[in-house]
Amino acid sequence: MRRLWNRYLAPAQFRGLAARIVMVVAVLAAVALTRPALADTAGNKVRIAYTEFPPAEYQNEQGEPAGFFVDLTRKVVEEAGYQAEFIYLPVSRVYLYLKSGTVDVFPGLSGVPVLKYDILESWANVYPTQLNAWHLEDSEPLTHFDQLEGKTVIVIGGYTYGGLLTWLENSDRIRLTEAPNTRAALEMLKLKRGDYVLDYRETVGDMLTRPSDSKIRGSEVRSRYSAWLYSLASPRAAVLREELDDAYLRLVSRGEAPPVRAFEAGFVIPGFPQAHR
Secondary structure: OHHHHHHHHHHHHHHHHHHHHHHHHHHHHHHHHHHHHHHHHHHOEEEEEEOOEOOOEEEOOOOOEEOHHHHHHHHHHHHOOOEEEEEEOOHHHHHHHHHHOOOOEEEEEOOOHHHOOOEEEOOOOOOEEEEEEEEEOOOOOOOOHHHHOOOEEEEEOOOOHHHHHHHHHHOOOOEEEEEOOHHHHHHHHHOOOOOEEEEEHHHHHOOOOOHHHHHEEEEEEEEEEEEEEEEOOOOOHHHHHHHHHHHHHHHHHOOOOOOOOOOOOOOEOOOOOHHHO
C-alpha cells in the first residue's frame, strides 16, 4: 500500500503543490513589476486645496473647480509634469490640511500668520488683492482701524481674513455679524444691519451691478499678494515650489500666463492689529 501511495498519489500531490507555488511566484512577480508604476502614478499627483473666493477660485454649479487662479494653477502643475487633483474645502480646513500634509499646495494669499511655520510660499506671485471696508456713501470712510470700535462689522462666513477674524472675535469693542456670502453681506449693509462689510475688492467689484449698489463705497484696509502655499509636512515641498515656479516662468515667457509681479510693501491702514500685519 505504501508503495502505491509513493508511486501514484505522492507525485500528484507534489504536482498540485508545485503548481500552486508557481502561481504564487507569478502573482508576486506581477505585483513587484506593477508597484513602481503605481508609486510613480501616486507621486505624479499634486493635491491642491481650493476654497470659495470668487473670481480667483470657487466651485461652479457643476461642482467643479473654477476661477482664474484655479485655471492658472492647473496649467502650471501640468507644465511641471504633474497631474492636478483639486480638493474643495472651507478655508479653515485648508489650513488644517496644509499643516497635516493632507494637501500639497493651496493657491491663496501670502502672509497668513497661523501658517507661518507650516508652509513655504512661492517666490512668484500672480496678482495683488485688497481687503476693503465697504460702507454706504452717507457713512464716513475708514481711515483708521480704531473707527471700527463701537460699530457692527459684517463678515463673510468661511473667511478668516488671514487670521484677523480671530482678533475681531476677541475684541469687546467691535460687534460682528455674519453673512453667508458677499451678495448677502451687501444687502445687509444696504438695510443698515451693519456699518461696514469686510470683503475683498476683487470679489465685491464683480458684484456691484445692481442700481442700489451705486451707493456702496470701499475703503482700503490692507493689500496682500497671491502665492502658492506648499505644505512643509510634505517631504517634497521645496522641490514642488522650485518646479512649479520654473513652470510658471516658462508659461510667462511664452505669453501663456500673466507676468511676474514684484513684491512690494503692501498698504496697511493705521491702527491695524500688529500681530496680523
